[in-house]
Amino acid sequence: PLKPESGDDEDDYVHDIDFASEHLGLNKSQVNLLHDVRKIRNDVEHPSTVKTPNPTWKKVAGVLKICELF
Numbered sequence: 001p002l003k004p005e006s007g008d009d010e011d012d013y014v015h016d017i018d019f020a021s022e023h024l025g026l027n028k029s030q031v032n033l034l035h036d037v038r039k040i041r042n043d044v045e046h047p048s049t050v051k052t053p054n055p056t057w058k059k060v061a062g063v064l065k066i067c068e069l070f
Contacts, residue, residue: 013038013041013042014035014038017031017034017035017038020034020066021034024066024069024070026066026069030062030066033059033062033063033066034063034066036053036059037053037055037059037063039052039053040052040053040054040055040059
């Protein structure tokens, strides 16, 4: 099934992560990784003074493993 649009001003990527978690059966560690990467992506697009997680190759590899589940 397709993911419904959130219809609000919240970060849609948060809803995408929840959707993926629900449909792919991701564990808590995988969900946390996706949220960390989302924060990094947001900071690259909209730099802020808020502390964000550091991008690492380990995080890239983790996201790629999750992508393989699709």
